[in-house]
Amino acid sequence: MKEWLHPICQEWASRCSTHGILMIEKTTCHAAATDTFDVVLLVIVDPQGESMFLRQxxxxEEKAVLYAVSERKLNEWLVLGSHRKAVDWVFNGKVVFDRDGYVQKLRQRLEQFPPEERRLKMGIEFAKLIRRYTDGKALFAAQHWLDSYNHMVQALHHLARLTVIEHGLYPEVTVWNQVKRMDGRIYKLYEELVGSEEPLPKRLELLLLASEFLIHSYVESGSSHLCEALKEKNGAWSVEEMIGHPKFAPYSVDLVIMLEYLVERKVLAVVEMPTKGNTMFERYYVLQRETF
Structure with missing residues (x-):
């Protein structure tokens, strides 16, 4: 342990609200994991306190950063992917303090990757993938090559993370190392997009065609969580109802474009309901296929 951080660790370990402390040190081959800091301290605390406390x-010439996060915030980071380095921190960090085996149990849970968490994480990545792919395709049609390229690179990243999750693992910071071992097709697409000597429009055209096929293969697994949530209610859902429901909240701004994509794929159907004035209709969504 870095000796100068010992008193700080002791102070947090003495608090009854602290469940565990992990230390992540910067290494030459993996400096990205610590955001250039020499040491990251991850302190996991009781969910009753503030969601995150940050201090540097x-x-x-050495610098360190301390994240004190509640169980709820850490789970949000891990499941929703809002802080991708947290997976590396939990799996690879040195355990400095572990009250009642909390960190060990957390690692075991992550290794098992509970099915419900996996389906939710796949749904979130699938929705982000649809967003990036759709925008990239539209920009390609408008001949905005560089903007289309940017979106398609991001789409491939979401496709890569989907692959890792489907294999029962959490995507790490070095996700392409994981994908290279799992699905050579996606890795090759990424290599061809960023490294090919073909003109950019040609590279994008080929990628869009290949991506459409791969995305289609993830429709069932990627929409499984959302479809299960829709089954909680008999009948059709309005977007307003979905936005207000906690199970749909993680999809955030990508929910609507995912719904429209699933309508195109005939997973969902649109039902038009008359409004009070009867001059226009409100769109509702209902499951069209019961196979998921």
Whole structure:
């Protein structure tokens, strides 16, 4: 342990609200994991307190950062992917303090990757993938090559993370190392997009065609969580109802475009309901296929 951080770790370990402390040190081959800091301290605390406390320290030319996060916030980072480095921190960090085996149990849960968490994480990545692919395709049609390229690179990243999750693992910061071992097709698409000597429009055209096929193969697994949530109610859902339901909240701004994609794929159907004035209709969504 970095000796100058020992008193800080002791202070947090003495608090009854602290469940565990992990230390992540910067290494030459993996400096990205610590955001250039020499040390990251991850302190996991009781969910009753504030969701996150952040503090930075320095001694001579060394610097450290401390994240004190509630169980709820850490779970949000891990499941929703809102802080991708948290997976590396939990799996690879040195355990400095572990009250009642909390960190060990957390690692075991992540290794098992509960099916419900997996379906939710796949749904979120699938929705982001649809967003990036759709925008990239539209920009390609408008001949905005560089903007289309940017979206398609991001789409491939979401496709890569989907592959990793489907294999029962959490996507890491070095996700392409994971994908290279799992699905050579996606890895090759990424290599061809960023490294080919073909003109950019040609690369994008080929990628859009290949991506459409791969995305289609993920429709069932990628929409499984959303479709299960829709089954909680008999009948059709309005977008307003979905936005207000906690199971749909993680999809955030990507929910609507995912719904429309699933309508195109005949997973969902649109039902038009008359409004009070009867001059226009409100769109509702209902499951069209019961196979999921």
């Amino acid at each position: 320290y320095a001694l001579n």
